[in-house]
Structures are given as structure tokens and as C-alpha cells.
Amino acid sequence: MEKSLIYDHKKKEIVFLDQRKLPLVKENVKCRTFGEMREAIYEMKLRGAPLIGVAGAFGLLLWCFENRSRYGDSNTDKFARDFAKACELMEGTRPTAVNLRWACRKVLESVAGDKSRKIDSIIGSLEKLCVKMDAEDISICEAIGRHGAKYLKAAHGKNLRILTHCNAGALATCGYGTALGVIRAAHEMKILKHVLADETRPYLQGARITAFELSQDKIDYFLICDNMAGWLMKKGEIDVVITGADRIAANGDSANKIGTYSLSVLAHENKIPFYIAAPESTFDLTLKNGEGIPIEERTETEVTTIGGARITPHGAKVKNPAFDVSPAKYISAIMTEKGVIEKPFVKNIKKLFGE
Secondary structure, three states: OOOOOEEEOOOOEEEEEOHHHOOOOOOEEEEOOHHHHHHHHHOOOOOOHHHHHHHHHHHHHHHHHHHHHHOOOOOHHHHHHHHHHHHHHHHOOOOOOHHHHHHHHHHHHHHHHOOOOOHHHHHHHHHHHHHHHHHHHHHHHHHHHHHHHHHHHHHHOOOEEEEEOOOOEHHHOOOOEOHHHHHHHHHHOOOEEEEEEEOOOOOOHHHHHHHHHHHHOOOOEEEEOHHHHHHHHHOOOOOEEEEOOOEEEOOOOEEEEOOHHHHHHHHHHOOOOEEEEOOHHHEEOOOOOHHHOOOOEOOOHHHHEEOOEEOOOOOOOOOOEOEEEEOHHHOOEEEEOOEEEOOOHHHHHHHHHOO
């Protein structure tokens, strides 16, 4: 897979695939303003917790380019205050994925802590930080893949049939992927038999994007409807479940795309290991457990329409929580770039991340 984000320094623009149109149409989006990037993140032209974090950081860089002329060289305090307001706006664009907050605060610290007191220098340092975050995310995902695949081989052997949900692949990150990164590495190690990809209603990230990525990489897979997973588990056709995460609390409770909680319960009932794959930036150690994770509610049209065509009666009332939380008790281990975290999660999360 190609890189998910392309930053053009000369044109001061960010280029990426419009993921709403995959897999049938490959069309690039070009963002040149802060508002365009916020809209792209909210409208899910690009999505995935690690990716929207880095995209949010680049969006704030675009804010700097867009607003530079409003400030004189010595007006750095006003620039920093206004930048902080832009960070707050970006951070609230999608509330569940903590990676967006992490990235916004990382760039805010860079601006607030820059001692040069020259705006052009501050923007230059921020630009370098965004480019570094982009490159580091790919390396982080590759490390998650290596650690996860080695763990799977040691724990479960070969010919694995792995179920995944939503899309936690190259297009949910800056490249390679988290859960799909583990699957890619397992494929490279020749321990993967095939993947089962949930279609993932209502936005169909599994059917549209995970299937697209697996097809591009020539990894054998079966696409299934979300409500087929339990029956296939019962029939013994699934060995392992691996998903990504949008926020992980200090006790291991993990928020991910709606439907993940159901999979964790089904896996537990059928004695199938259920793994989370996520980077350190997805952990929110300020939360003791998953009860404090905000759950984004999205528009009813995502449920009442598919591809712009209405599939429900007019007037149908809709609930559309975009995420749910899988309790730590149903999670077998958490695969990260620093290693695989086993239970007890509270102790081992603190140990791995030095808290």
C-alpha cells in the first residue's frame, strides 16, 4: 500500500485518498486550509485513529500558513494564543479517538515551547515535527506488526484464520496499519491461512477499505456480514480476533468501531483469543476505565442510506453510536510498538509505558 498522506511542501497542501469513495473510485482530496482538513476528518474522507491524529497536526500547520500574514514578527504571543484556539477546535472534531487529542497537544507544546520567538521559525519547526510524526507512525505500525505476528506464532502456530473488524490498516494510519499491520506481518511470516473481514455497518469500512487493502496486497480473505461472526466462531472457523482501537483506558478497556464489543463477548463465549493492536498514542492513562471514554454519535443518514440510496422508510428514527467499549476482561492481550501487553493490564501498561 502507498502512504496515506502526502505533504507537498511547495504547494503547502495535504493530499490523500477520499476513503468514502473506495473501492470503486480512487480520487484524491487536496486540503490547503485548516477548515478543509477539519471537514475532511469529520466527514471521514480520511479516518482511523492514528491517521486523523497526524492529519490533525498537518491541519494545524495549514492554519499557520493560512494565518501567518495576520501577525507581525514580534506578535508571537497573540499567534500562540490563537494557535491554541485552533488546536482546541481541531481536537473536538472527532471526540472518541484520543490520537487526535494527542497530536494536537504535541504540536501545541511545540509552538508554546519554542524559544526562538520568531513566527517563521516556529512554523518551520512545526512543519518538521509534522513530517516526523508522519514517518514515525509508519515505523510504529511496522513494529506493532512484528511484535504481534511473533506473538501469534508462539501462541497459536500457523495456518491462522484471523477475524478483523472495521479497517485498522494502512488507510487508518500513515501506512502499514495496526491490526492489519499484524495481519500483514503474519502473512509475511507465512503463518496466516486467511482473513475474515467483517463488513462493518453502517459505514462499511471492512467491506470497502479492509477488503480493498487485502486485495491490493494479495492476502487471501473472506468478507462476511457482521452478524455472521458468532456462528463462524461456533463452527470453529475462526482462530483469532484482532482489532484496532481508538482509545484504551489505564485498565485495558478499549474503545473501537461499533460492533467490536459484540465480537469480544462472542470470542469469550467461544474461547477464542481476542487481541487489540494499537500504538502508545491510543492509550489514555488519565482514564481509570472505559466508562469515561466519550462515544461519538454520528448522523442518521449513515444508517438510513448506502451509497446515497435510502434503504429505510422516511421518518425512521436512528441511533448511531460510532464506537463501543470492549471490557479488559474480554481482551487477551494488547499488541503495541513496544511489545505485547498481557494481563494484569493495569500493572503491565504502567510498566511498558513508564507511568
